[in-house]
């Protein structure tokens with residue numbers, strides 16, 4: 001019997017994971033990627049002896065990568081190696097406070113007590129609440145289609161409904177954190193988790209307190225050869241299984257017969273398929289590939305300006321992950337999610353330095369800095385002006401805190417902004433995580449993994465269950481389970 005044929009549009013992490021899962025179901029699988037290499041937002045570049053991971057830097061839930069190797073009957077160690085971090089993040093505040101948190105909650109509690117001089121039990125309780133929310137909801141919100149009646153008829157959802165008060169669905173993440181934590185700096189730290197899916201803690205529901213569990217409960221990890229090795233190892237696995245990748249192969253249109261998807265057009269040629277899985281941004285899929293339809297994204301997630309700096313010095317006080325908080329955190333989010341594009345005078349800065357783990361990522365006595373500030377998605381703002389002004393503020397702030405003229409240490413520089421993110425990966429307005437979670441119902445407003453068109457499915461950060469590597473991997477699982 002000839003195998004069924006699946007075409008995947010896009011080699012982002014969701015597309016690659018879908019390719020592996022569909023191949024393991026016995027399908028013939030072809031991936032069409034518009035650019036010349038796989039990865040989408042999870043990408044890399046090399047310059048002047050430095051290697052930079054361009055997108056994600058925080059790697060959580062490696063079990064979903066492990067699962068792909070296990071179901072393919074391959075040893076992960078032949079493809080991919082990663083390690084767990086003892087320290088999850090360094091936090092710098094404008095008043096000079098410096099706090100580190102760890103994967104080990106007891107160790108973090110000692111640090112909270114020592115540095116903030118407070119009872120660390122509320123911190124522990126908040127971490128435990130995060131675990132509780134995760135355990136109550138992950139099976140329903142993350143592992144299943146929210147758009148199928150059968151999900152709501154399961155025992156799990158009934159159990160979750162009973163625990164609704166503890167899930168903090170009806171307060172904002174900020175209010176929930178403020179009422180449970182005993183120090184404003186801890187509130188700021190726990191509010192920041194909203195940015196992990198591009199949302200505003202002053203608007204997003206308290207149920208987003210699920211996110212800290214990924215970091216504090218499961219821990220943070222780092223692939224030994226850098227974040228991009230997630231892509232290269234999964235692409236190698238897919239190729240070994242027999243998946244075909246076509247690069248420089250943009251899909252221009254999905255073809256239909258009545259309401260059934262039958263194939264795609266790429267570089268002027270028609271390719272037929274039994275199933276089509278689009279890993280392209282959902283709005284782009286509707287506006288450009290289905291054409292006569294459009295999909296409205298009610299509240300896109302945040303985007304970012306990122307500087308990739310080669311720094312000619314090593315900084316002892318910095319680790320892999322570092323946050324330099326803004327003084328006025330609330331107005332920063334107002335700027336990002338309202339009219340302005342960035343927090344102007346004092347942005348929160350995230351710095352990831354992968355050469356702390358992999359010395360090959362920078363020449364001797366140097367570091368590769370990934371310096372990111374959150375911004376709005378692109379609504380036509382003047383990003384050149386924002387970028388230049390932001391750079392000034394970032395350098396000023398870092399130079400004061402690190403007591404060093406950072407501008408003088410930059411030996412190589414590249415950048416991304418919302419416009420470049422959109423042109424590199426087709427994400428709507430350059431938003432990093434599809435739609436934001438800035439309302440109680442936002443989880444239900446994401447597009448489903450299936451479509452009203454027969455045989456057309458959707459995978460990746462702009463659809464259910466959401467953005468970020470683990471959720472994109474789970475969307476691939478949901479899609480493959482929906483294809484019978």
Ligand SMILES: Cc1cc2nc3c(=O)[nH]c(=O)nc-3n(C[C@H](O)[C@H](O)[C@H](O)COP(=O)(O)OP(=O)(O)OC[C@H]3O[C@@H](n4cnc5c(N)ncnc54)[C@H](O)[C@@H]3O)c2cc1C
Pocket residue numbers: 009010011012013014015032033034035038039040041042054055056057058059060249250251252279280281284289304306421424425426427432433459460461462466467468469470472
């Ligand atoms: C700066 C930044 C920082 C981030 N930080 C983190 C982090 O720390 N941790 C984390 O987990 N996540 C993070 N993320 C989010 C994470 O990168 C994304 O959620 C995830 O990589 C998205 O994967 P995806 O499957 O949606 O595909 P995408 O990465 O969106 O890729 C889609 C692919 O489809 C291709 N494509 C689109 N249209 C077509 C077409 N018509 N024809 C052919 N090909 C097409 C594109 O070229 C692209 O390669 C970050 C993202 C960015 C940009």
